[in-house]
Amino acid sequence: MSRNDQVTRQWMLLQRLENAKGMTLSQLAASLPEDYACHPRTIRRDLEALQTRFPLVQDRIDGEAYWKLLEGFRNLPTLTFSTTEVLALFFSRNLLKPLEGTYMKDSLDSAFYKVAAAFPAEGLSYVEHLQENFPIRPGPHKVYLRHHRTIEQITRAIVRQHTLQMRYFSASQNRTQERSLDPYRLWYAAGALYLVGYCHERKDVRMFAVDRIRSLAISSNSFQPLPDFDFNAYIQDAFLAMRGKPIDVELLFSPSAASWAKDQIWHPSQRSVLRKDGRLRMTLHVSDTPELLGWILHFASEVQVVRPESLREKLRQEARRILENP
Numbered sequence: 350m351s352r353n354d355q356v357t358r359q360w361m362l363l364q365r366l367e368n369a370k371g372m373t374l375s376q377l378a379a380s381l382p383e384d385y386a387c388h389p390r391t392i393r394r395d396l397e398a399l400q401t402r403f404p405l406v407q408d409r410i411d412g413e414a415y416w417k418l419l420e421g422f423r424n425l426p427t428l429t430f431s432t433t434e435v436l437a438l439f440f441s442r443n444l445l446k447p448l449e450g451t452y453m454k455d456s457l458d459s460a461f462y463k464v465a466a467a468f469p470a471e472g473l474s475y476v477e478h479l480q481e482n483f484p485i486r487p488g489p490h491k492v493y494l495r496h497h498r499t500i501e502q503i504t505r506a507i508v509r510q511h512t513l514q515m516r517y518f519s520a521s522q523n524r525t526q527e528r529s530l531d532p533y534r535l536w537y538a539a540g541a542l543y544l545v546g547y548c549h550e551r552k553d554v555r556m557f558a559v560d561r562i563r564s565l566a567i568s569s570n571s572f573q574p575l576p577d578f579d580f581n582a583y584i585q586d587a588f589l590a591m592r593g594k595p596i597d598v599e600l601l602f603s604p605s606a607a608s609w610a611k612d613q614i615w616h617p618s619q620r621s622v623l624r625k626d627g628r629l630r631m632t633l634h635v636s637d638t639p640e641l642l643g644w645i646l647h648f649a650s651e652v653q654v655v656r657p658e659s660l661r662e663k664l665r666q667e668a669r670r671i672l673e674n675p
Contacts, residue, residue, distance in 0.1 A: 371415030490540030608649035
């Protein structure tokens with residue numbers, strides 16, 4: 350049993366005791382999912398470990414011990430929300446709409462419904478009216494409602510550190526492949542969810558789009574992450590989500606494009622200088638990928654690629670292909 354399994358099981362035990370006035374060791378053991386089934390003696394050890402951090406107590410009823418959280422600790426004190434705080438919850442709910450179908454969004458919706466149920470009807474109507482004057486559009490994103498089960502399996506495999514067996518559709522090769530993967534992270538970027546992990550076939554850490562996973566199974570094989578793997582270092586050069594060879598890019602924006610390009614953060618590495626003639630000089634250290642090419646193209650003639658020459662040539666070729674399209 351891995352340390353992650355133990356932590357997850359203890360979290361489940363706390364969750365059950367939050368919603369009950371008392372449970373026996375046998376009841377707690379029977380309430381756990383099949384994947385976390387264990388002997389009541391193991392449950393006792395878990396509860397004794399939790400007792401060092403939480404006010405767990407025992408009551409004896411008809412000679413049997415019932416475990417419970419100390420009265421008053423099972424629920425947090427009632428919180429009072431102002432109108433603007435509830436409005437902020439409305440906004441945050443919309444901002445996370447791209448994660449529809451994931452546990453993160455489900456939890457946020459659950460919290461929102463609780464707040465809405467306790468809010469006066471007149472006040473809630475006012476908040477909804479305010480929201481109409483401040484609409485939020487999350488931008489282009491994928492929908493994950495039908496991938497709920499896949500995300501659940503991935504999350505469980507990451508926590509338990511178990512290898513995944515999956516069938517994955519490769520867009521670059523236009524075919525479905527069998528992959529064995531040690532899952533490290535679920536990453537949300539550029540409106541999409543990605544699974545980052547060690548691919549046994551490629552012998553390297555790779556990234557996979559969750560929506561392209563055709564089937565998934567958690568194996569019984571456990572793994573240890575590569576000791577030198579640093580997730581933040583792994584993604585730092587990605588412009589949006591795709592990774593590639595890092596290059597130094599210098600761009601020159603026209604005065605009209607500079608007026609709004611200068612106030613946006615496109616990448617953590619960017620450095621911008623507004624010139625006296627109104628043009629904006631921007632440098633970035635990013636991966637050389639189609640994402641970068643597409644981003645530059647959307648500025649059309651309002652931007653000039655100063656360097657590198659290899660990127661300038663790619664833009665020329667792409668422009669020719671656009672012109673040659675029927």
